[in-house]
Amino acid sequence: MHDFDTDGHRARKRFGQNFLSDPNTIRRIIDGIRPQAGERMVEIGPGLGAMTAPLIERLGHLHVVEIDRDLIARLRETYPPTQLTIHEGDALKFDFASLGGEEEKPLRVVGNLPYNISTPILFHLAGFAEHVKDMTFMLQKEVVMRMVAAPGTEEYGRLSVMLQYRFRMGRLFDVPPGAFRPAPKVMSSIVRMAPLPPEELGAQDEALLGRIVTAAFGQRRKTLKNTLREFVGEADFDALGLDPGLRGEKLSVAQFVAIANHCSARR
Structure with missing residues (x-):
């Protein structure tokens, strides 16, 4: 029915x-x-x-x-x-x-x-x-x-x-x-x-933020080092003060924005 x-x-x-x-x-x-x-x-x-x-x-x-x-x-x-x-x-x-x-x-x-x-x-x-x-x-x-x-x-x-x-x-x-x-x-x-x-939003490139977030949660069991490979490398993790061994679900919204803005600035 x-x-x-x-x-x-x-x-x-x-x-x-x-x-x-x-x-x-x-x-x-x-x-x-x-x-x-x-x-x-x-x-x-x-x-x-x-x-x-x-x-x-x-x-x-x-x-x-x-x-x-x-x-x-x-x-x-x-x-x-x-x-x-x-x-x-x-x-x-x-x-x-x-x-x-x-x-x-x-x-x-x-x-x-x-x-x-x-x-x-x-x-x-x-x-x-x-x-x-x-x-x-x-x-x-x-x-x-x-x-x-x-x-x-x-x-x-x-x-x-x-x-x-x-x-x-x-x-x-x-x-x-x-x-x-x-x-x-x-x-x-x-x-x-x-x-x-x-003024509270903070992302310089919202489309880039969206792509980074999608990648981070694309394979939930994988670490940021793997999921965000195309966006950030070892030096970037150091600059951001982030552990590349973490998974996406551990990051706050503000941390995702920081990654996106770091990538925007680097470009």
């Missing part, structure tokens, strides 16, 4: 649909987001509108990005354009900068992110951080634990470093499977991401 009938709509497996249905959880999430009238907000994947209705109630107007045409038709029947602007399409390809997000009205992003595209969508959204005030998402708990992981832990990896470089991260609370229809097989968590100010 690939689909699940809920409230007359079949939840589609290919879109990773699990619809939030528990009123207490919905209330708790909305209270965590704290939407204020007149704010510019976009919801990714509104689904059957569990969060959409209370968000519109507090904001007055909401933008949504939705790929499922049946759900779009439902939303159009339920809300007038004065309350809801629907952007039809794939959130992975959507230009979030097109929604404005000027200094006086920075964009706020929320959503129950489909599990099957959660990592690529987080990397896509990180590219719009300068337009954003904050992002609050519900994700698989396992993914959230990786997002907020500290160095030296099993969950710490490329996702942790690249998101923590760009955002101040916080896990708010967990959401059990029973809060959804159909119930997923996993626990979910709510995470908040607030972009760090540009």
Whole structure:
């Protein structure tokens, strides 16, 4: 069985649909987001509108990005354009900068992110951080634990470093499977991401930082001496005061930035 009938709509497996249905959880999430009238907000994947209705109630107007045409038709029947602007399409390809997000009205992003595209969508959204005030998402708990992981832990990896470089991260609370229809097989968590100010970022070449981090975690069992061979040699490790025998998961975000900036300066 690939689909699940809920409230007359079949939840589609290919879109990773699990619809939030528990009123207490919905209330708790909305209270965590704290939407204020007149704010510019976009919801990714509104689904059957569990969060959409209370968000519109507090904001007055909401933008949504939705790929499922049946759900779009439902939303159009339920809300007038004065309350809801629907952007039809794939959130992975959507230009979030097109929604404005000027200094006086920075964009706020929320959503129950489909599990099957959660990592690529987080990397896509990180590219719009300068337009954003904050992002609050519900994700698989396992993914959230990786997002907020500290160095030296099993969950710490490329996702942790690249998101923590760009955002101040916080896990708010967990959401059990029973809060959804159909119930997923996993626990979910709510995470908040607030972009760090540009002066706190520090990497002279962010693309290079990304390549170094990807290499460091490409083969988890290997030491930095091996994984970062194409970027740094023995003399560089000495200059950085780093032990080449360490593995990538032992390095802090700041240490990765120091490696990238050392390589930029050397070039």
